[in-house]
Amino acid sequence: MTRHRGRSPSRKRASSPVNPTLALTAGDPAGIGPEIAVKCLADLEILSTCRLVVVGDADQLHRTASALRISLPQSLQIWDGRSALEGAGPYVLDMGAPAMEVPPGAPSAVSGQAAMTAIKKAVSLAWERKVAGIVTGPISKKALFLAGIGSTGHTEILARLTDSPQVGMMFVTPAFKVVVLSHHVSLRSALELITRDRLAGLIRFAGTEYRRIFREEPRIGVAGLNPHAGEGSLFGEEEEKEIAPAIEKCREEGVDVWGPYPPDTIFVRATRKEFNLVVALYHDQATIPVKASAFGKSAGITLGLPFLRTTVDHGTAFDIAGRGTADPSSLKAAVTLAVQLTSS
Incomplete structure (x- = not known):
């Protein structure tokens, strides 16, 4: 797998004549990624905020637009990824058709490989500062596994491609932001990963990244694991043995962090602005409140990368x-978030 080594200059904002240039990967070609990419390409409000480069199969995108009776902008150009961009766009960086036909509705090795090829190209564009950031369409972990890439997600793939020593996932909704201690592992494995050292490391990392990305001081609330956050160890000892010591250690270091709070109320408190960042302990503890309160309006950010990456809140x-x-x-929300963060 091609990797980009060494420190990249792309933590600095990539220059743009008016609007930021963003690479948007079309995702797994067997899923809804190409369809929602086409709908973004046809959205004049989105196109007025950025120079959008869709990375994917140009023929599939045109077929999708035709089937949906969507008129793509007359200004749409095919870009080779090497020459200087001209005009306001939008653009398609054509990755060509997959080796075999990809029918919609089922993951396959071919669709997984096509998705991975687009991700690599988008990372190269960001690394070379040809784009200010990347926005990713949904991919299938099953398809990646079938392609021999492994059953991992974007976060893990991007960490490997950029040799980033620590990465994390943040979900951004209109009401709150949340990071998560573990990602795509079983619930049983996630529970084993809740240790004071790992949690303290995430609190420090998330606070630093929050300050860098949003340019304001983080005030962090940490969720408990058990009902009522253990209620004095009546319903579990993780809060007393692992979670509270991690919080106390970070507070001693000057981090503005509080908790643990019962997981069924912490997001209400965040919505009321008691915190601007929540730390959740496992994947679904974060994503259930995100999707229940803001499905289609939220987006994800990968922390720790040398460039900005936002993504959809669905598969x-x-x-x-x-x-x-x-x-x-959600794809439009991810584009809008990327525009806000690269323009500020």
């Missing part, structure tokens, strides 16, 4: 792929 939705009913709202 490939194979069950509706090819039907023309996919909602592009």
Whole structure:
């Protein structure tokens, strides 16, 4: 796997004549990624805020637009990824058709490889500062596994491609932001990963990244694990043995962090602005409140990369792929978030 080594200059903002240039990967070609990418390409409000470069199969994107009876902008250009961009765009960086036909609705080795190829190209563009950031469409971990890439997600892939020593996932909703201690592991494994050292490391890391990305001081609330955050160890000892000591250690270091708070109320408190960042202890502890309160309006950010990456709050939705009913709202939210963060 190609990796980009050494410190990249791209933590600095990539220059743009007016609006930031963003690479948008179309995601797994068997899922809804191409459809929602086309819907972004046709959205004049989105195109007025950035120079959008969709990385994917140009023929599939045009076929998708035709099937949906969507008129793509006359200004749409094919870009080779090497020459200087001209005009306001939008653009398609054509990765060519997959080696075999990819029917909608099912993950395959071919679709996984196509998605991975687009990710690598987008990373190269960001690394070379040809784009200010990347926005990723949904991919399938099953398809990546079938392609021999491993059953990992974007976060792990981007960490490997950039040799980033520590990365993390943050979800951004209109009401709150949340980071998560563990990602794509079983719940049983996630529980074993809740240790005071790992949690303290995440609190420090998330606070530093929050300050860098949003340019304000973090005030962090940490969720408990057990009902009522253990209620004095009546319902579990993780809070007393692991979580509270991690919080206390970070407070001694000057971090503005509080908790642990019952996981069923901490997001209410964050919505009321008691905190501007929540630390969740496992994947679904973060994503359930995100999707219940802001599905289609939220987006993800990968922390720790040498460039900005935002993403959708949903998966490939194979069950509706090819039907023309996919909602592009979250992808538009991810583009909008990327524009805000690269323009500030």
